[in-house]
Amino acid sequence: MKRIQILALMALLPLLAHAEDRYATWGEISIEKSLGLTKRWSIGATTEMRAEERDRWSIGADIGYKPIKYLKLGASYYFLYRHRPENRREHYRGDVVSDDNWNGYNLREAFWSPRHRANFEATGTVKLWKWLRISLRERYQFTHRMQSTAEDAKYRYTKMIDSATGTTTYTLRNGYPETETDTIATENDHILRSRLKLAVDKKGLAFGPFVSAELHNSLNSGQDFNLEKVRTAIGTEYKINKHNEISLAYVLTFQIHDDEAPYARLHDRLHALNISYSYKF
Numbered sequence: 001m002k003r004i005q006i007l008a009l010m011a012l013l014p015l016l017a018h019a020e021d022r023y024a025t026w027g028e029i030s031i032e033k034s035l036g037l038t039k040r041w042s043i044g045a046t047t048e049m050r051a052e053e054r055d056r057w058s059i060g061a062d063i064g065y066k067p068i069k070y071l072k073l074g075a076s077y078y079f080l081y082r083h084r085p086e087n088r089r090e091h092y093r094g095d096v097v098s099d100d101n102w103n104g105y106n107l108r109e110a111f112w113s114p115r116h117r118a119n120f121e122a123t124g125t126v127k128l129w130k131w132l133r134i135s136l137r138e139r140y141q142f143t144h145r146m147q148s149t150a151e152d153a154k155y156r157y158t159k160m161i162d163s164a165t166g167t168t169t170y171t172l173r174n175g176y177p178e179t180e181t182d183t184i185a186t187e188n189d190h191i192l193r194s195r196l197k198l199a200v201d202k203k204g205l206a207f208g209p210f211v212s213a214e215l216h217n218s219l220n221s222g223q224d225f226n227l228e229k230v231r232t233a234i235g236t237e238y239k240i241n242k243h244n245e246i247s248l249a250y251v252l253t254f255q256i257h258d259d260e261a262p263y264a265r266l267h268d269r270l271h272a273l274n275i276s277y278s279y280k281f
Helices: 002-016 099-106
Strands: 019-037 040-052 056-068 071-081 089-092 105-108 110-127 132-145 148-155 157-159 169-171 179-183 187-200 207-218 226-239 244-258 261-280
Touching: 002 157, 148 261
Parallel strands: 019 261
Antiparallel strands: 019 040, 040 056, 056 071, 071 110, 089 105, 105 148, 110 132, 132 187, 148 179, 157 169, 187 207, 207 226, 226 244, 244 261
């Protein structure tokens, strides 16, 4: 299945070359505490802010367990608050923008969407030549979009034509715009995320350059393991000391399908600068 997806992605590259580009800055702060004498268990907390056209803030907690040296299991929960400007909808009579459509103009404003997210993952790691760390992570991601509201407005105009000049004007009718609050229903989303990461991890070296690639596959009913996005990253980690670490990375995401409109081909590219800080003890 993975080989088929890689071949399908290669076939899509000519289309992705004409994608729409978006830009963002991501910031993350996390804290992790090792537990027990063997330090096989760990707990942590993370908060993240993504600033772009689609803003998102999140906060969450996680727990990890290493049954053996080369395998780590984990579970986490996050609360997300997201704003997507493309949720703004303009509707004209006949869905065609022209002067004669102002008699049937409706507007839905963009809205903030609260969500609950749970992750369950397994990460296998090996180290080669005492400096190259290779890890493969499989993560199941469940997201529940909570019920929210959006403001709808109706605009109705009176068309007037000046008989002398032939000029057409539109005057907003009395009582308009009419506004009402619409309820956005709940929705569940199931994703399998597969990430391969290569990192330099050499004793005594403060910097740890890395590259990674991740596939986001939809497990929603009726979508047949649909590939939604491919996310790649290149960057470096820097160990300030035993407890403090910072990371700087360039992240490129190919948005192939939208998780809220899975059959709409998008071919968007998101370029993000990711800055993170972690404290471990």
